Amino acid sequence: MAPGQRAEAAAATDSKMERYSKAIRSLLATSLGLPGMQDLLAKELPEEGADYRYTFYDEDPIPQNRLAFGDPRRYEIESHQFRVVKNIDDSYGLELNFQHETMSGSSPWYAVPGPDGPLQVMSGATIRERRNQADAGVRFLRGDWSHHAAVGYSSENDYVARYGSYSVELESADGLRVTSWGVSYSNDEVTPTDAREFGRVESADRDALSGSLSVTQVLSRNTVLQGGVSLTRQSGFLSDPYKLVWIGGAVIAENRPDERRMLTWTARLRHFVEGPEAALSMDYRYFRDDWDVAAHTLDISWKQPIGETWEVIPSVRYHAQSAPDFYAPYFLSQPGGIHWSSDYRLGTFGALSYRLHARLKGEKWSLSMGAEYYDSDESLALATPHFDSPGLVSFWRLSAALRFLY
Amino acid sequence: MLLMLICLAAPVAVRAADAPSFTLPELETGRMLSLEDFQGQVVYVDFWASWCGPCRKSLPLYEEMRQQLEAKAFSIVAINLDEKRADAEQFLARHPVGYTVLLDPAGESAAAWQIKAMPSSFLLDTENRIVRSWAGFTTDHLEEIRSEILALVD
Amino acid sequence: MKFSPWWTDWRRLALFIALFALSACAHVEPWERGRLAQSRMALVEDPLLSAMNDHVYTAKEAASGGTGPAGGGCGCN
Numbered sequence: 001m002a003p004g005q006r007a008e009a010a011a012a013t014d015s016k017m018e019r020y021s022k023a024i025r026s027l028l029a030t031s032l033g034l035p036g037m038q039d040l041l042a043k044e045l046p047e048e049g050a051d052y053r054y055t056f057y058d059e060d061p062i063p064q065n066r067l068a069f070g071d072p073r074r075y076e077i078e079s080h081q082f083r084v085v086k087n088i089d090d091s092y093g094l095e096l097n098f099q100h101e102t103m104s105g106s107s108p109w110y111a112v113p114g115p116d117g118p119l120q121v122m123s124g125a126t127i128r129e130r131r132n133q134a135d136a137g138v139r140f141l142r143g144d145w146s147h148h149a150a151v152g153y154s155s156e157n158d159y160v161a162r163y164g165s166y167s168v169e170l171e172s173a174d175g176l177r178v179t180s181w182g183v184s185y186s187n188d189e190v191t192p193t194d195a196r197e198f199g200r201v202e203s204a205d206r207d208a209l210s211g212s213l214s215v216t217q218v219l220s221r222n223t224v225l226q227g228g229v230s231l232t233r234q235s236g237f238l239s240d241p242y243k244l245v246w247i248g249g250a251v252i253a254e255n256r257p258d259e260r261r262m263l264t265w266t267a268r269l270r271h272f273v274e275g276p277e278a279a280l281s282m283d284y285r286y287f288r289d290d291w292d293v294a295a296h297t298l299d300i301s302w303k304q305p306i307g308e309t310w311e312v313i314p315s316v317r318y319h320a321q322s323a324p325d326f327y328a329p330y331f332l333s334q335p336g337g338i339h340w341s342s343d344y345r346l347g348t349f350g351a352l353s354y355r356l357h358a359r360l361k362g363e364k365w366s367l368s369m370g371a372e373y374y375d376s377d378e379s380l381a382l383a384t385p386h387f388d389s390p391g392l393v394s395f396w397r398l399s400a401a402l403r404f405l406y
Numbered sequence: 407m408l409l410m411l412i413c414l415a416a417p418v419a420v421r422a423a424d425a426p427s428f429t430l431p432e433l434e435t436g437r438m439l440s441l442e443d444f445q446g447q448v449v450y451v452d453f454w455a456s457w458c459g460p461c462r463k464s465l466p467l468y469e470e471m472r473q474q475l476e477a478k479a480f481s482i483v484a485i486n487l488d489e490k491r492a493d494a495e496q497f498l499a500r501h502p503v504g505y506t507v508l509l510d511p512a513g514e515s516a517a518a519w520q521i522k523a524m525p526s527s528f529l530l531d532t533e534n535r536i537v538r539s540w541a542g543f544t545t546d547h548l549e550e551i552r553s554e555i556l557a558l559v560d
Numbered sequence: 561m562k563f564s565p566w567w568t569d570w571r572r573l574a575l576f577i578a579l580f581a582l583s584a585c586a587h588v589e590p591w592e593r594g595r596l597a598q599s600r601m602a603l604v605e606d607p608l609l610s611a612m613n614d615h616v617y618t619a620k621e622a623a624s625g626g627t628g629p630a631g632g633g634c635g636c637n
Contacts, residue, residue: 044459053608057616081608090544097611107637131634150629159635167629175523176588184629206633210625215580216603221592226603227576230625242637264626265572268603272595279600286572287623295623303600311600321622346622363500370609376620393620401608457597487591516591524590 045093045139051083053401059105059393062120066390070122071106074393078102091141097152099133108391110244110251110342111329118329120344120390123242131156135163144171158241161188167212176218184210192241200253204237214266222272232262243343246330254341256326262289279303287321293346295321296382301355313357313370320350322383329387344391350380364405372397425451425528425536428515430485430508433494439508441483441534448480448558449530450551453516455487456497458524460543467548469503471555478559479532481506487513487524529554604628 059074079101087093104126111118135152146169154161167182186208192200214228236258243254265286273280280302287295301315326339327346357370375394378385429440441449452468454461465484472482482505486494489511498507510516519528523541529551531537538554540547588596595601604610610627618624619636 047459051606051608053612055612079612081612083608097608099611129635154634156635159633161633165629174587175590176586182629186633188633190635208633210629212626212629217580217586218588218593218596219586221588222595224596224601224603225579227579228626229576232625240637262625264623265576266626270596270601270603272598272601279598285623285626287625293622295621297623303605305600319617319621319623323622345620351621368606374620397616399609399612401606453591455591455594457594459597487594489594493594513589513591517589521590524593526590
């Protein structure tokens with residue numbers, strides 16, 4: 001007798017069996033969960049806990065042979081981040097983030113022609129600034145769907161950003177695939193200091209609207225892969241009000257286009273390596289926009305547990321970008337177009353960053369320490385740089401973080 | 407898309423009323439135990455692993471239930487599916503339980519019972535027939551489980 | 561190079577679809593997902609660190625995005 005027939009026959013004579021076949025139907029109809037994979041895939045709320053992270057960020061001074069004039073000491077930032085995750089019940093969760101930063105140092109203004117290539121002019125006075133950022137999010141689960149909505153606010157004395165996002169994730173019946181859609185919006189307001197004195201714009205707005213799609217797929221018991229695409233449109237005042245341009249001896253404000261459309265393709269891989277029981281993580285992003293910037297970014301890390309309580313994580317990141325056609329460190333004559341910028345961050349360059357983190361894990365807490373050295377240079381570029389960008393930055397970043405789970 | 411449909415079209419076997427048997431070592435003693443050893447009792451079989459989020463909730467609640475129903479002809483048999491025994495031991499050191507824990511690192515019993523979610527649990531009558539099953543765990547399940555058990559043991 | 565939206569980026573789109581079509585037959589039983597459930601296998605293991613990384617790199621590079629919903633900008637210079 002086939003099992004199905006047997007179940008039917010039994011159900012006719014035994015009321016318990018009737019309940020049983022109903023149980024099988026309900027079991028088969030139950031959405032098949034993937035508990036435990038809190039961050040990897042949806043379906044379960046993230047673990048409750050509280051986090052604190054301290055970061056000290058210190059840019060190397062600009063070398064004397066690349067400096068025209070100004071203060072060579074660059075930015076130094078101290079940052080405190082807090083995060084709390086609290087679940088109301090099995091399907092509702094809240095998260096709160098807060099960040100406080102203090103910044104000081106001088107920043108690159110523009111470059112001038114020198115005997116052996118461009119020389120950087122730095123802002124003279126030391127800038128001192130504070131930034132506060134807060135955001136709150138809610139996550140709720142409904143069947144195979146997981147929703148996330150968040151709003152946030154960031155404020156500096158010359159910059160305010162208000163932003164919001166909504167995303168939804170759908171888990172497949174076998175629990176091996178999650179598809180995610182998201183939108184986010186930001187409205188930023190720039191009010192530069194000393195606007196009149198330096199002829200800067202007094203107040204300006206910019207908006208950004210972004211949409212994204214990603215698919216996360218379990219490939220094997222050791223491997224998971226996420227592919228994603230995102231589109232962003234920025235509009236409004238997209239220039240940096242403090243950045244200047246040297247054009248044939250005159251120094252004027254930079255002028256970027258007032259619209260920018262950006263595209264990213266991303267691939268993220270997580271692979272469990274059986275021998276050392278380590279996790280290999282690889283994130284790749286391809287970026288391009290209608291300013292003609294194209295960029296490749298690859299971030300690889302190795303998470304190696306040592307014994308029951310320690311973990312060591314070396315990682316390396318490589319980024320290479322090509323410049324838009326309105327970028328040059330300086331212009332000997334009036335450029336052909338109506339846009340110009342000498343912000344070194346738009347130049348053609350490559351950057352390498354090396355990081356090492358160590359983490360000590362207890363039952364309900366973890367402590368981690370990390371260091372990074374980041375260096376950007378024209379010689380690391382993939383495209384051929386047409387110019388030297390004397391403002392290219394290198395920095396150290398040191399951090400310490402504490403996590404409590406409740 | 408076509409590939410996806412082919413993959414999803416695999417036939418789903420309907421479970422027989424008789425619970426598939428197993429013979430597995432007990433965590434604490436290493437003694438081999440079979441489902442037949444529990445014949446004559448109402449048995450609640452729970453498949454779990456230390457990495458499974460809801461299991462952190464369910465195991466302590468099952469232990470509470472075991473203590474309340476100690477006098478009855480009722481047993482909980484938990485089948486641990488961790489790859490490494492140490493993970494199960496570490497979990498149980500934090501959430502100690504008084505019921506039987508069997509080890510199945512290869513997951514053969516889970517395959518035989520065709521479990522579709524972690525955790526999964528089954529209620530068996532005194533003849534080792536499956537009366538009801540649950541995929542996943544939420545705190546709402548617990549009252550259901552308890553009333554089903556009481557209906558069988560009384 | 562003129563900007564063309566992603567749906568005309570056929571090569572990458574085809575790669576993307578092929579990758580996920582091939583992986584649709586992957587089968588991992590529910591009890592075989594213990595390694596994937598480890599926190600170090602998460603796409604974002606430490607949200608504060610990821611947020612700080614995005615903040616730092618976005619402030620110093622021309623590219624941004626692709627790491628989940630973006631926050632607002634900053635006056636970083």
